[in-house]
Amino acid sequence: MRSKEDPRVRKTRRLLRDALVSLILEKNYTSVSIKDITARADVAYITFFRHFESIDHLLMEVLDDGLAELMQQIEASTAQTGTPNPEVEGKFIFEYIEQKSDLFRILFKSQSVTPLRKKVVTSLSAIYQKTCSPLYNSRSCIPVNVASNHIATSLLALIEWWLDNMMSPSASQMGKIYKNLIIDSTIGAVTSS
Amino acid sequence: MRSKEDPRVRKTRRLLRDALVSLILEKNYTSVSIKDITARADVAYITFFRHFESIDHLLMEVLDDGLAELMQQIEASTAQTGTPNPEVEGKFIFEYIEQKSDLFRILFKSQSVTPLRKKVVTSLSAIYQKTCSPLYNSRSCIPVNVASNHIATSLLALIEWWLDNMMSPSASQMGKIYKNLIIDSTIGAVTSS
DNA sequence: GAACATAAGTTATTCAGTATAACACTAAGG
């Protein structure tokens, strides 16, 4: 029924996506050209333009699909009443990242060039806003959106650090760090001050 | 004595720097070309290459000079015994940013394309490592470099949020947020857990 | 399975930006 049903289209898009992923993992995102991608995908140059506006758009599709699952998982675990167990939640997050580490390396390698990082921050921030809002104290000098933005950016920074550090502390250790350094300390700052 | 002493060189470099700054402020960093820069600077195209390898290198020079002062200021105030007054320190930081907001807008607009953000994070992280190390508790599950990285990235994220929010809470308010949300909560997490 | 529709391949062309070379011009400093 859908336009995407054509198997030729699905095949071509998959080839282009896979080609971009493998290219980013082996060199700078900025130095990947459309010609590189189509050559790697074994597809005609012009075919790229029949499917995507730009490399950024192709990348966006790759990451949107890949991150959607993680977002859902974070949202599901934080949506429960008042952040039930941030440590376990954090463990799951880092285990998920461990599984799909390639995808996240790509995110940080290219986070760079696109408005993509801001997009991810906005999505994450919206999720954590639900965690922060009920705890909000009207005397607090910290606005809710500052707190949720802080959690979102800190989580991304922690993930990036972990990947750069070859995922050295275990996922469950990172879960503890996530709980203590990001969640609990932010909640503490919002409720107390 | 130095090679830079030639007034013609100093003038040309200054013209190129100013041109880049004004161009980034009025359009996307990525869409600024060398031709744009030399046209704005009223300088021959080839002259650019006689001074800089690339636009990134030119930008690096602009930001290095501009951020050096802030770094010194942060370092000076954190170097005192055990973070004497983070709130005042934070106020100074945000007042400084207010003064040179153009420079910081450029940093975040282009943070993007270059390995520049990582460089700034590394510098800041090294400064805050001195604050964190003495407080470090051997039972803590949070490594010192994770804590200092957390402070550095959180500060940058907070600055970026502030600029995006048109510098709406005052610099002194931001100083309080900096103290409560970033410094105190990180110290709390490192010493307690 | 023949006819049609649509995707993909081929080839050529235009355009913008990077990068360099050769040579003429002009300002700085001994």
Next chain:
DNA sequence: CCTTAGTGTTATACTGAATAACTTATGTTC
């Protein structure tokens, strides 16, 4: 003043982005 070094002018090569016209291949439908 005269050498040195920086700058301007012009020309050129190269790469990647983007599009057009046309042909070939592959699904879908009757």
